[in-house]
Amino acid sequence: MKKLNHWESGDYYDKASCASKVDHPGMKLLHSLVSDGSVVVDLGCGEGTRLHLLVEHKMVRRAIGIDISKTAILRAKKKYKNFEFIKANLENLPLYDSFADLVYSAFVLEHTDNTKKVLGEAIRISRKGGDIVLIAPNYGAPNRSSPPYRGSRIGKLMIGFVNDIFYFGSKLKWLKTIPIMEKYDIDYDVTVEPYIKSLISFLRHKNIKVVFWDTCWSEELSGAKLHQKIFRLLASRGVYPFNYWGPHLIVHGVKI
DSSP states (O other): OOOOGGGGOHHHHHHHGGGGOTTSHHHHHHHHHOOTTOEEEEETOTTSHHHHHHHTTSOOSEEEEEESOHHHHHHHHHHOTTSEEEEOOTTSOSSOTTOEEEEEEESOGGGOSSHHHHHHHHHHHEEEEEEEEEEEEOTTSTTOOOTTOOSOHHHHHHHHHHHHHHOOOSOOOOEEOOOOOSSOOTTTTOOEEOOHHHHHHHHHHTTEEEEEEEOOGGGSOTTOOHHHHHHHHHHHTTOTTGGGOSSEEEEEEEEO
16 A cells, blocks of 8 residues: 555645544444444544544543554544554554454545455454444446546446446456546545445455445435436435445445
8 A cells, every 4th residue: 555645744634534524324333333342443544533533432442543644643643642543554454363343444445556455454353253344435336436537437337337237246346546646635546446336245255244335325415417316216216236326335244
């Protein structure tokens, strides 16, 4: 996982703080899974706000945040002195096997280079029966794209729809992108476009029992275009594959 220069900017973490909003469905799920006496690990913790919001009213045994950015870790240690923060690459976690009760990553997978390795590490450090929660923009859905995407959106929609109908393999097959480095705004630094459908298949292939998933159609922007509103209506009726096409992905798996 490569570190980008703006990840060392304090302004980056000020802008990214919106990803920790407590009313997001993913945060609500995480809140329900944090229990007293548990070990909680945040992969890509940033400056620690999300971890703090999750465990501040719980008597957890250990709360650990890991991030590749030195700036993020220093800010986290300064703000939240009761937690453990470690500077490390998510592709090589400095934690024991079967270590944690809850491992989660929120709005981080889209910034990874070797996503399979990051997911493998998350699985490795989870105990048997432990919870793994993954939250990310669903940029890889056929009807969506990340800010750095430069291909044909119509072409992506058509090819993605065909793939959803006919492909049921266990590979991630996420589209890689080139981050926009000239300036920074939210998710200009995306390196890969996550897609929930292939993520679920990948996790099941790794002996993870997927107990819940959602693509957060409730989080769709109010000014969405007509075709997105049609896809949302079809998803609400349970029409495949549109239930996989919402704006964000949430996957809750249990290690078996």
